Amino acid sequence: MKAKEALIRQLIADGVKYLFGNPGTSEEIFNDVLTDFPEIKYILCLHETMAVSMAEAYSRATQKPAFVQLHCSVGTGNAIGMLYQVKRSRTPLVILAGEGPLDVYNMDAQMAADLQDMVAPVTKWCTQIRTGAEAARMIRRAVKVATTPPYGPVYLSVPMNCLDEEVDIEIRPSTKISTRIYPTKEFIQEAVSMLLVAENPVFLMGDGLAVSGAKAEAERFAELLGCPIYGADSSEVNVSFQHPLFMGLTGHMFGTASRELVKDADVVFICGTYIFPEVFPLADNVFRPDVKIIHVDLDTWETAKNFVADMAVMADPKLTLAVLCEELERVMTDQHRTRAKERTEKFRHQGLEARNQAIARDDQTIDSKPIKPARLMRELAGFITPETAIYDEAITCSEDLLRYIRPTEVGQYFQVREGILGVGIPGGVGLKLAYPYRPVVTIFGDGGGSFGIHALYTAARYDLPVVFIVCNNASYKILKYNLLNYWGDPSTPARPFPDNMEVNNPILDFCKIAEGMGVTGFRVEEPSKIAETLQKAFTMGKPCLVDVLLDSSL
Numbered sequence: 212m213k214a215k216e217a218l219i220r221q222l223i224a225d226g227v228k229y230l231f232g233n234p235g236t237s238e239e240i241f242n243d244v245l246t247d248f249p250e251i252k253y254i255l256c257l258h259e260t261m262a263v264s265m266a267e268a269y270s271r272a273t274q275k276p277a278f279v280q281l282h283c284s285v286g287t288g289n290a291i292g293m294l295y296q297v298k299r300s301r302t303p304l305v306i307l308a309g310e311g312p313l314d315v316y317n318m319d320a321q322m323a324a325d326l327q328d329m330v331a332p333v334t335k336w337c338t339q340i341r342t343g344a345e346a347a348r349m350i351r352r353a354v355k356v357a358t359t360p361p362y363g364p365v366y367l368s369v370p371m372n373c374l375d376e377e378v379d380i381e382i383r384p385s386t387k388i389s390t391r392i393y394p395t396k397e398f399i400q401e402a403v404s405m406l407l408v409a410e411n412p413v414f415l416m417g418d419g420l421a422v423s424g425a426k427a428e429a430e431r432f433a434e435l436l437g438c439p440i441y442g443a444d445s446s447e448v449n450v451s452f453q454h455p456l457f458m459g460l461t462g463h464m465f466g467t468a469s470r471e472l473v474k475d476a477d478v479v480f481i482c483g484t485y486i487f488p489e490v491f492p493l494a495d496n497v498f499r500p501d502v503k504i505i506h507v508d509l510d511t512w513e514t515a516k517n518f519v520a521d522m523a524v525m526a527d528p529k530l531t532l533a534v535l536c537e538e539l540e541r542v543m544t545d546q547h548r549t550r551a552k553e554r555t556e557k558f559r560h561q562g563l564e565a566r567n568q569a570i571a572r573d574d575q576t577i578d579s580k581p582i583k584p585a586r587l588m589r590e591l592a593g594f595i596t597p598e599t600a601i602y603d604e605a606i607t608c609s610e611d612l613l614r615y616i617r618p619t620e621v622g623q624y625f626q627v628r629e630g631i632l633g634v635g636i637p638g639g640v641g642l643k644l645a646y647p648y649r650p651v652v653t654i655f656g657d658g659g660g661s662f663g664i665h666a667l668y669t670a671a672r673y674d675l676p677v678v679f680i681v682c683n684n685a686s687y688k689i690l691k692y693n694l695l696n697y698w699g700d701p702s703t704p705a706r707p708f709p710d711n712m713e714v715n716n717p718i719l720d721f722c723k724i725a726e727g728m729g730v731t732g733f734r735v736e737e738p739s740k741i742a743e744t745l746q747k748a749f750t751m752g753k754p755c756l757v758d759v760l761l762d763s764s765l
Contacts, residue, residue: 214343215244215374220382221347223250225354227278229269229644230254230307231262235282237309237322240374242280253280254644255672257665259290261637265666267293267302268602268634268641271447271625274422276303276357277641283309283368284324292631294333297364300446300628301418301510303357304364305350306334312372313341326368335363343376354385360509362422390509393534394526402480402505402522403538407547409478409503412438415461417484418628419508419528420449421621425483428532430454435539437554438480441472444488446626452617455559461486463630464693466493473498481506481520483528485513490630492517507531569614581762582738584608584682588615590741591680594749596650600642603627604635604655607688608761612654622646633662636679640666643675650749652678657719658687664724670754671729678748679730679756684763685715691765721758732756 212220218241222230231254234242245253256262259281266277281287287308297304308326327337336356340349346369353365406412414433420426426449433440433456440450442460450457462468469487473479479502487497497518498504506520507528515523524531543551573585588608592615595601603626605612618624625642627634635655643651655663660681670677690712698705722732733744735757748755 212378213244213374214346214376214378215241217343217378217380217382218346218350218369218374219245219248219251221350222278223248224382224384225350226275226384227251230278230280231256231266231269232280233257233259233262233282233286234280235286235309237283237311237371238280240371241307241309241369254669256637257668259286260293260633261663261666261669263290263293263297263304264634264637264663265641265644265669266304267297267300268625268638269645270302270304272600272622272642272645276305276354279304279306281306281308283311283322284326284329285322287326287329291329291333293633294330294364296629296631296634298333298335301362302364303362305353305357306330306364306366308366308368310339310368310370313370314372326366330366333364334366335361337366337368339368340370340373343373343378344380346373346378347380347382351383351385355388359388360390361512390527391530392509392526394507394524394531398522398524399534399538402535403542405503405505405522406436406478406480406539407543409436409438411476412436412478412480413473413476414438414440415443415473415479415481415484415486416440416449417442417444417482418447418449419483419510421447423483423528424621425529425532426450426621428529428536429482430456431536432532432539434555435536435543435551437551437558439558443469443481443486444484444628446628448618448621448624449483451619452613452624453619455562456555458558458562462489464490464689465696466491466497469493470497475499476502478503478505481508482532483508485510485516486518566614573614578738579762580736580738581760582735582741583762584611585614586738587680587682587741587759587761588612590745591652591654592616593742594745595652597623599623599650599652600646601625602635602638602642602651602653604632604638604653604659605682606656606659607684607692608654608656608682627659632659635659636663637666637669639677639679640670640675643670643677650678651676652680654680654682656688657681657683657685657714657721660721661714661719664721664728667725667728667730667754667756675754676752677754678745679725679754681721681756681758682761683719683721683758684761685713685718686763687712687714688763688765695765715763718760721756725756730754730756732758734758734760736760
């Protein structure tokens, strides 16, 4: 058989169902033979960033590596920004990029480039397949590298001439390395001793918990200690959003917000994440001077990266938390349990009071026009079931979203990672391919929507009934909040915001754009029309976009 067929048979052996991409000249040999293999469906995207973003969401939802096809240097260049997002989010992707024939590589033909140099900063590993005989083996190596912690994107360039070589090679599934690593008995005992003397313990956790399947263990651990849980680089349901000890997320933009959450902690337990994932973190004076820090993760690069840990271990979060719980239950005294219950009740009351106060504030303007984000999210909550999968790129509206929609199980909620724009629409498409029999809704701003609009075509092409909701405030609102912080008074603008933070001349008409791509669109300007419009969207059985004009005030 030819190498191109061997490569496809290797993908099939690895259980690949979809190949996300936008084809080009250097991929046509591969795509020609792909049509002979119905086991793999090519998901056509109108832009490379959409292919990468759909694949990322699909990988996160299935917890399996996803596969993307890029077009040599130009397609790779288009995808670079989204590959940065994938590397930072530690998502396992395998990128197959076409390349011109090796025998004319040094003639500097059109679209020729050193592809490995281009992608090295935004991939976990990158290389070139140089002979047809190694095609299947390199796929297996790519899968192994992408799915070994820390997960990440792997990039293989595939020269055209290699694909046409005759080969006689073995096809077998790729190796998956088990990383279910237990911590040592000594680590567990010392950590428990440190935790039991804490008066103000804090639990910082992230997406490593969802990957490990550690939700139940994390919740039990927090309950035993009575410690508040904060998400740091947490974009999935690592613990239930309704758990009485879950107090929300650490700061997204500014380290000062995170410091407020941990400044009184005497013991900080970190698991499945790094600290702190803000855009503008604090380098010093985050914790009190006598704090004790315990850090558990499979990613040793992130462990104790920015702050010295008193104890650190490379171990599986689920197994580590389970053993910690066993040891805590074995050695805790009645006094320890009483103190933990007192702390639990304190934080339960604190969280409930904060939410009730926020809802009371929402009530004061709930019927106002332009529509308040809280009104949209309150109405949307009535259409969300335990089966619904949500992709959240709402950015400045995410706090409102999570006040009314509080997911409890892994797979119900996915938030944009690392702050890049343009993943909301393709993210919803990726989720629907992963969850074909579940309702999928994706919520995003007009800024992110304008970046990711191409993905609507893919939803229409494959008749994927996703509900796309635009939080259209006609501005880059997050930039305004950041500028207020820079000016020093978060409540009052020092002067008018720069005009380039407005997207209001004209206001984007997402319904017309959607219709041009084959997706039905509805615009909502009246609060009283939200529910009936959402009813249409959720029962249509086809992709549908709802463009909600929101209040742009801060």
